[in-house]
Amino acid sequence: MFQDFSVQSRPELGPPRLADLRAAMAKADLDGFIVPRADAHQGEYVAPCDARLAWLTGFTGSAGFCIATRDQAGVFVDGRYRVQVRAEVDLAHFSPVNWPEVKPGAWLRDHLPEGATVGFDPWLHTQSEIAKIRADLEGSGIALIESANLIDAIWTDRPAPPSQPARLHPPEFAGETAADKRARLAADLRAQGVAAAILTLPDSICWLLNIRGSDIARNPVVQAFAVLFANGRVKLFADAAKFDDSLRADLGDQIAILPPHAFEAALEAIEGPVLVDPDTAPLAVSLRLADHDTHITWARDPCILPKARKNATEIAGMQTAHHRDACAMVEFLAWLDAEAPKGKLNEIAVVTALEGFRRDTNALLDISFDTICGAGGNGAIVHYRVNEATNRPVNPGELLLVDSGGQYVDGTTDITRTVAVGDVPPEARAPFTRVLQGMIALSRARFPRGVAGAHLDALARAPLWAEGWDYDHGTGHGVGAALSVHEGPARISRVSEIALEPGMILSNEPGYYREGQFGIRIENLIVTQIAPAKGDNRDQLSFDTITWVPIERRLIDSGLLSPDERIWLNAYHAQVLDQIGPHVSAAAKVWLESACAPL
Incomplete structure (x- = not known):
């Protein structure tokens, strides 16, 4: 289905619903109540009937929670959503809280007295999650107790549960x-x-x-x-x-x-x-x-x-899906490169066009997540979702960040490309190149068995750290084989202790975000594989890239690249041209040849 960009009604979200929740809390003799994003299946994405956090607060991000007390309501979000949350919630009634820097237990200690009781629905929280909060509350006199779900009690027009055919x-x-x-x-x-x-x-x-x-x-x-x-x-x-x-x-x-x-x-x-x-x-x-x-x-x-350990058949299916998806992406990027500099596009037009190119494959079941398409300053909102209220023109002289993917019967795709619209903003070249260097470093990584995502995360950040820059999201997430685009347990992030194993498919997506100006992210998917024999032939792993779409050459400061980085990028683009060129339209192939020209 094409995306619905209608604006959801939000003016009445905060005060009446929060007041109704507080009335329910008083009736239940509770001083606080926790409203998570998660459903009973702990999913990142939830059905409309389970979107309790969005219903109460207006915040639509894929991670976070609210703790409401009789006089405070904190909305806890991580670094991906700190710009978004301020735009979506009523700041007169909800206070954004930087999480996980601020733990819920510490926040409750600061906002509730000894003897207070805080309720939660045990169907919406895990044992380990509640154990951590209780440990942080130890000695405070604040009790965390199981409760009926107070949101469900006041949500009178709650949608029905999904019942789609399997x-x-x-x-x-x-x-x-x-x-x-x-x-x-x-x-x-x-x-x-x-x-x-x-x-x-x-x-x-x-x-x-x-x-x-x-x-x-x-x-x-x-x-x-x-x-x-x-x-x-x-x-x-x-x-x-x-x-x-x-x-x-x-x-x-x-x-x-x-x-x-x-x-x-x-x-x-x-x-x-x-x-x-x-x-x-x-x-x-x-x-x-x-x-x-x-x-x-x-x-x-x-x-x-x-x-998470994909077998050979699943990997082959993912490769086929990525080849098909790359053809659609190349057709889209060729179209975008011709149309965007005219100054007549907006973000919704870009999203609609991209989905159309994927549907033209006659194989798309659905997109794999709501497309992130941020022009200019909107690109700095990490998980930005355009709607009619935020829809921004795609102006020449700006960057456009497009993070998207498709669901096919044989595989799931996820790709981000950041492109220059018309003239390249000179201040974006160095950040783009540093992000590219981080992506290349992770692509080329070779490491012993037993290494976890936390060990590899710094490879992608080091070029940015050298400039005093960083990004507030993980470097990579697991991806399902014709399943969820975000899949655990393996990740490439500072906190992931899961050892990578052959067959695991992950994203490789470092980024850089300058609030109000632009966002940069480059994302390929990579498959963990047994590394070719080398040296004393220790048991080592490496990555095989399965995303084959050109990277914006016009944004690269080639003087910052090392010889090895230049060799990697030119070889990557040569493979893109070889694999995708024969399968796109004549006009797209002409564009692709230029986009893949050696540096």
């Missing part, structure tokens, strides 16, 4: 049957001595059962809970209407489809130790198990790492 993700794309996956993971459960594992992440469940859906916009997932038993059987708790007879037959008799309301009773009925992920499962799950004296084994969701 579909099979066949083995020719998955590379492994669902039966084999279940058997493999069930054997691991038996080795750990547990009777069952609780699965609450929709992408884990979809990966395990080789199904896909469209319950969440841009994410091909089915919203569900599941229990994987040590004998390989699965109880799937989802709306039965999502599964037609054909799909039920494909799933087989080892998969029992039960209504969502049966999930809690099923937890009570499990005999034997149960594996629960403290970082992803709702706290309510472990509370229900504990009520029936079920032994809980705290461990990572058993699907997460196998899902």
Whole structure:
């Protein structure tokens, strides 16, 4: 579907809804209440019925939470959203809080007296999240207690839950049957001595059962809970209407489809130790198990790492999807280069055109996230989403940042390119080149097994650090294979301790943002692979780039590049021309030849 750029009504968001929440808090004898972005599946992207944080505050970012007390309301956001939050919330009633620098426990200590009580919905928070807040509150006399969801109680026109049809993700794309996956993971459960594992992440469940859906916009997932038993059987708790007879037959008799309301009773009925992920499962799950004296084994969701380690079939599908997507991107960039300097485009026109080029492939299922298209100062808003109120002209002499992607039956794409519109702003050349150097450094990295994203993050930042610059987001996130564009657990960031393994696909996207002027980000996707033999042939890994779209040469200060960086960039562009050139229109190929010319 094309994106809806209509302006959502916001003038009445803050005061009446916040007042209603405070009235509900008083009725429940609570001094505070936590409103997270997450839903019961801890998803980054949520259905309209679960967009409680946006409904209350107006903030639409993909991460954050609000803590409301009787006289304060803090909206906690990380570095990606500190410009955006000030534009979206009513600052007379909501105070942006820099998180994670300011922890929720510390904020509550500063804003509530001893003896205060703060409520939270245990279906919307994980065990580890609540444990951290309680630890920070220790000795304060402030109690954090489970509560009914007060937002749901006052949200009178809350949308209905999604109920879109599910579909099979066949083995020719998955590379492994669902039966084999279940058997493999069930054997691991038996080795750990547990009777069952609780699965609450929709992408884990979809990966395990080789199904896909469209319950969440841009994410091909089915919203569900599941229990994987040590004998390989699965109880799937989802709306039965999502599964037609054909799909039920494909799933087989080892998969029992039960209504969502049966999930809690099923937890009570499990005999034997149960594996629960403290970082992803709702706290309510472990509370229900504990009520029936079920032994809980705290461990990572058993699907997460196998899902992140893409097999050869999944990697091949991702490569095919990226090749197809690159052709659409090249057609788009050639069009943009011709039209933008005329000064007649705006951000919405650019987004609409780009989606059109992807649809022209006749293979696009959906875009993989709402396109980020920031002209001039809007490009400095890291996760900017254009609407009719913010729609800005694409003016000659400015930068345009476009971060976008597609969902295809064989793969998921995510790419960012920053381009000059007409004349190049001279003040942007050095930052662009430093971002490019960081992206190249990570692309060329070679490292031993056991190295985590935190160890590699500095490679992408070092050229910016040398200039006194930095960026307030991670350098890379995991990407699903025909699944969610943001996938855990592997990341390239200062805080990621997950060792990278062959088959993991990540983004490589350093950036630089000058508020009110421009934003710069360059993003390719990379596959972790076994490095070619070298030296004493230690067991090492490297990255293979699977994004094949030219990088804006006009913004590069070639004098800042080292000989090795120049060689890498020229070789990359030669490969782009070789792989994509034969598959685009004649006009786009002429543009591509110029865009890929050696420095």
